[in-house]
Amino acid sequence: MATTAFCSDSPPIWFGLSGTIIVFQQENGPKHTSRLCKGYLTKKEMLHQMTWPPQSPDLNPIEMVWDELNHRVKEKQPTGAQNMWELLQDCWKSNPCESG
Structure with a gap:
């Protein structure tokens, strides 16, 4: 898709949600x-x-979350499967996220 087509074809899709x-x-x-x-x-x-x-092009926003979670858990050096599960849960709960 050429740039001009991208710019002219996209607005009806994006801008249907007024104020969003x-x-x-x-x-x-x-x-x-x-x-x-x-x-x-x-x-x-x-x-x-x-x-x-x-x-x-294959990146998905959730991949950033999984990467951050992976780094946080590795920093804490889990000692086994149960400890890893607990660390995953703790890291997930402490992850700042937007709600709304």
Whole structure:
């Protein structure tokens, strides 16, 4: 999909939710990182763009949560399966998250 098509085809999908802040996720391919596309998305103040590494279209937001959880548990060096389960639960409960 070319940048111009991306910018002209997308608004009906995104902007049907009046007043809603939308978190927009996209890979860092050329059509998404062009000046035209960046300028277009910057004008849409209700869009929050997530930062992604280049060429990573398969990333899913939950992967960031699992990665953080993995790091936290490894730091505590679990001693067995039961201890790992308890650490996972503790780390999950202490993870700051947005509600609403």
